[in-house]
Amino acid sequence: MSGSQQSTPILEVRELGVTYGTGRSAVEAIGELSFSVDLGEFVCIVGPSGCGKTTLLKSIAGLLIPTRGATYVAGKRVDGPPKNLALVFQEYNRSLLPWLTVGGNVTFPLAAQNVPKSEQIDRCKAALAEVGLLGFDEKYPWQLSGGMQQRVAIARALAYEPAVLLMDEPFASLDAQSRADLEDLVLKVQRDTGLTVVFVTHDIDESVYEADRVIVLTQRPTTIRQVLKINLPKPRDQITTKADPEFVRLRTEVLTLIKSEGRLDAHGE
């Protein structure tokens, strides 16, 4: 599929297929998907409405057992949530626990793993600093704006110190300004940490702006329509990158591919 002979893939999806239900009511969500993601790569996954992007992400995250095939993280077959992978959900207001403070939300996965208290505090501080929320640990998530809440969710994922960061349409319910800020934040985080990021989105501009590679999916039953290498210069910038003729060409190409597949996904799945 995607040529990666020289570098080691951290994530591999091999002949993945997901069918919901059985018999006549069976719905084939994912037909067959195979791709791999290299260490430190930023991959965006886009596709038409209802194409099983979330299903794919849940299979990678170990929240859903696929019907056929498998996914591998660092060479290990995923049969439950992998330890070296963290997931950022779209619904930031439901993925943060309202009875815990920002600090509590960032550290509870660490506490559950019996990470020593002092290390929890250090990792929490570092993660909050990385997302620009240092000093917010005593606040409750519901006291913060949507964009800040999603930053907390990202900080929680970072403090977990995963090898792969999965993001499921993380900015879909944010206003345009917060979305642009967070797009840049994720790029900065990726640059600082060298994390591998797999980013599902329905926003074509966002996918081209963020990614090293964009994987375009087909309608159900989902397969890969095309993989595009994004060779835009880094660090990227909301103004200059988006005015780059190469950016415009790529976004048009992705848009054309998706339009030929059907309706654009406006509301997630």
Added chain:
Amino acid sequence: MMRFGRFGIGLIVPVVFFSLWWVLSENSASPYFPPLRRTLAAFVEIWFFSRFFTDLLPSVSHFLSGLTIGVVLGVALGTLMGLFPRLRRDVSPMTEFIRAIPTAALVPLALILFGTGFAMETFLISLAVFFPILVSTTAGVRSVDQVYLEVAQSYGLSFTDRLWRIIIPAAAPHILAGCRVAIAFGLAATVIANMVASGSGLGFFIVDAQTSFRLPDMWAGLIMIGLLGYLANGAFVFVEHRLLSWHRGWRGATRAARAE
């Protein structure tokens, strides 16, 4: 500001009530409605001295132990029923059946099982407390947001961690709403258990005072029961306020976001 206002009203009404009672009853010649002055004198004598250890303390301690047992068992079984739909289907016809029987009707059974005294009263009180807690805990656990559970799962939380870090806190508003009802039920059960089947306790005391025509004592008993209920509820509100301050803030924020 608002809390002060509510506190003020909460104080003014009883003060007015008891003042009126005092003044209107002062020259009462009716043996059924003795002057409040005499009732209060009896109240102090009885509850601070003569009956403190024999009646007040046993009632309070039975109430508290019954409440504790009922809450612990109710939360435990309610959590299991909330988590496992099969268990809920199999067990709930039975719990609904027992729940429908008034506590007073269970007194004879409790007497056969435990005789009179601590065990029998605690049994009745915990049973009365158990059901409202069971129902509210089951509902609370069932309504835990699916996304919280997916977050917990994706971060590899064990079942115990999921239970204590996610499910119980998320269900806490429901559980505490059940506790409020349970406290009232528990107090009623305490008085009933005393009245029907003991030789001591608050319920016994007011019946005994009435039958031996010590009517100021009976009134003093009523005031004490009211006071206990008031204090129990006050203690509950105090605890709830601390445990659920996040819930008020979160609900307010959610509502504001929806109105936007």
